[in-house]
Amino acid sequence: MTSATEPTHSYDPLALRIITVCAMMGVMMQSMDSTISNVALPYMQGSLEASRDQVTWVLTSYVVAAAIMTAPAGWLAARFGRKNLLVVSLAGFTISSMLCGAAQTLDEMILFRVLQGVFGAAMAPLSQSMMVDLYPPHKRGQTMAVFSMGIMVAPILGPTLGGYLTDAYSWRWVFYINAPFGLASVIGMLLFFRDSHHDKALRFDWFGFSMLGIAIGTLQLMLDRGTTLDWFSSGEIVIEALTAGLCVYLFVIHFFLSERSFLPRGMFSDRNFVSSLVILFVLSLCIFAGTALLPPYLQNLGGYSVVQTGILMAPRGIGSIISMYWVGRVVMRTDPRHIMAAGLAIMLSANWEMSRWTPEVSTAWLMATTFVQGMGTGMMFVPMSVVSFTTLPAQFRTDAAALTNLMRNLGSAIGISITSTILVNSTQIVHAQLAEHANPFNRGLTLNAPSMYWNPQLNFGAEQLNAIINYNAQVIAYANDFLFIFLTGSTAFIAIYLLRRPPAIPDPELRTHALASE
Secondary structure (H helix, E strand, O other): OOOOOOOHHHOOHHHHHHHHHHHHHHHHHHHHOOOOOHHHHHHHHHHOOOOHHHHOHHHHHHHHHHHHHHOOHHHHHHHHOHHHHHHHHHHHHHHHHHHHHHOOOHHHHHHHHHHHHHHHOOHHHHHHHHHHHHOOHHHHHHHHHHHHHHHHHHHHHHHHHHHHHHHHOOOOHHHHOHHHHHHHHHHHHHHHOOOOOOOOOOOOOHHHHHHHHHHHHHHHHHHHHOOOOOHHHOHHHHHHHHHHHHHHHHHHHHHHHOOOOOOOHHHHHOHHHHHHHHHHHHHHHHHHHHHHHHHHHHHHHOOOOHHHHHHHHHHHHHHHHHHHHHHHHHHHHOOHHHHHHHHHHHHHHHHHHHOOOOOOOOHHHHHHHHHHHHHHHHHHHHHHHHHHHHOOOHHHHHHHHHHHHHHHHHHHHHHHHHHHHHHHHHHHHHHHHHHOOOOOOOHHHOOHHHHHHOOOOOHHHHHHHHHHHHHHHHHHHHHHHHHHHHHHHHOHHHHHOOOOOOOOOOOHHHHHHHHHHO
């Protein structure tokens, strides 16, 4: 499997910018669609006549399909060419988005979301490998900053845009919004991007792909439904876990023993790439879990509306954009490991502060904390993208980009699942602990107003008291989740310093200026 490298000098600056913008529009559409529909689910539930459990398949179907189809993106690009694959992906994603917006039943919506995931899976890895190949080494820091903005900022801003579109128009516009951007991206790629070399003689590793695809699909289903079905007390979860484990085992054996695997073994000999996969998994677990926790925290406990919640989450994306822009300009001239360590420390400090929040936290402090968290996130992803590809041979870049996106998806899915489980279990445990004090012997409940409103011996009082206990139990449970994210994210420090510092890459423009001044 090979990934051809496009020479930078074959494109004029305008064409290069157009290709970059088109690629990034595709990445942002695909990344945003993983979160933009979250706030619209209650509205979809009514329109599609679905139960609460059924409507979650709108999210699950997209995530599972995208995760399965991410892995073979490198092989597909090598076999059919990056341009052909990217144009088909952009066009298919745009059309399936329109179909999602027009869906009249839940079955139609799930089918079209699966198509969205299938077509959108290759866009991020293809765009990432293109960015590395199209730009010279000394500009890769800025290039990866642009790419990381699309990957990280789009999901963060998704709930903000989704909340506005749903409130101002209809949930269907959450999907229709993709049409103009998708059409522009397809036209730009057709007109300006030249096709890369492709090998028609390549044969696909069907067994390896099948095992990995089944493993990813069943793992995603297990993680998505585990909290609802009480995990391993459910036969379905046990079967999914055993299936995923068996398929992973067969895939690993096949990967090491087979002469032909659709994932090249050579890229795993690069220490920086493997370490970056570990860091990316941990960060994705922390960042996307936090993104999933914050909207219900603000709406259910803080009392904010959908639109207000979207606005309050916007500073996180703004902080990421600012730090990515700055880091992209300096990362190639310094040790990226130090930038990553500083960014991780800043991000974790924000998570520590969030573990001390109560719903009464001031709006200004809330927005400041999420802004700082976004700054730290941006400082992590740009240098990590640079380090993971700098020492990797060019022929592995598309496959490596596909694998990094797969790890990002798996990290986010596992993180959301774990934090959801912690939230449910902590709420139950803390509720039971607090309820122990709600008895006639508690003098705080027998004096003045509490004796009238919170008397557990009266039906009305018991209901009011239970609501108060449940509210406080959820506050503590969310704090436990944010603390879990803080502790989990701290482990990434180890992997950061397992990285080797990449060789310094001189900037020819700076050298030209220096010679001219002499």
